[in-house]
Amino acid sequence: xxxxxxxxxxxxxxxxxxxxxxxxxxxxxxxxxxxxxxxxxxxxxxxxxxxxxxxxxxxxxxxxxxxxxxxxxxxxxxxxxxxxxxxxxxxxxxxxxxxxxxxxxxxxxxxxxxxxxxxxxxxxxxxxxxxxxxxxxxxxxxxxxxxxx
Numbered sequence: 271x272x273x274x275x276x277x278x279x280x281x282x283x284x285x286x287x288x289x290x291x292x293x294x295x296x297x298x299x300x301x302x303x304x305x306x307x308x309x310x311x312x313x314x315x316x317x318x319x320x321x322x323x324x325x326x327x328x329x330x331x332x333x334x335x336x337x338x339x340x341x342x343x344x345x346x347x348x349x350x351x352x353x354x355x356x357x358x359x360x361x362x363x364x365x366x367x368x369x370x371x372x373x374x375x376x377x378x379x380x381x382x383x384x385x386x387x388x389x390x391x392x393x394x395x396x397x398x399x400x401x402x403x404x405x406x407x408x409x410x411x412x413x414x415x416x417x418x419x
Contacts, residue, residue: 299371303378303406306414307366314362320350328407328415360388364402378406378414 306326314322323333324347333340333349340349364384371378381403390396405418 295375296371296373299375299378299408300369303369303371303380303414304366306406307364307369307380307404311364319360319362320347323350323419326416327419328409328417331415331417331419333419360386362386366404376408378408380404380406 310322310326313325324343327343327346329343330341331343331346333346335349340346362384365382366380367382369378369380381401384400384402386398386400388396402419404416406414407417409415
C-alpha cells in the first residue's frame with residue numbers, strides 16, 4: 271500500500287477522532303440542559319412566570335403562543351406585562367421527557383408535558399395541559415438559554 275495513502279488515512283482518522291465528542295461529553299451537556307430546565311421550573315414557581323422566562327431567554331429568543339410569534343426578549347417582556355392573568359395567580363409546571371444535544375455541544379432541545387393553571391374571573395381554576403418543545407443554545411459564558419419555546 272502506498273505510504274502517502276496510509277499517512278493521509280491516519281491523519282484523517284486522527285482529526286476525525288479529535289472533533290467527535292465522547293459519550294460522556296454529550297451526556298454532561300444533556301445533564302446541564304436538564305438542570306437548566308429544573309432551575310427554570312423552580313424559578314417559575316418561586317418568582318413567577320415573567321421573571322423565569324426573562325431570566326432563561328436569550329436576547330433573540332422566540333416564543334410561539336396561540337399561533338403567534340413573540341420575537342426577542344423585549345417583546346417577551348411586553349407580552350408578560352400585558353397578560354391578563356397575574357403571575358401570582360398562574361402557575362406553569364413542566365418536565366422534559368426527552369433531551370438531546372448537538373455533537374458540538376452548542377445546541378440542544380427538550381420536549382415533554384406541561385400544565386398551566388390559573389384562576390379565571392369567576393374564581394374557577396382553569397388547567398391547560400399540553401406538550402412543550404424548547405430549543406436551548408449554549409452562551410459564551412457556558413450557560414444555556416432558550417432560543418425557542
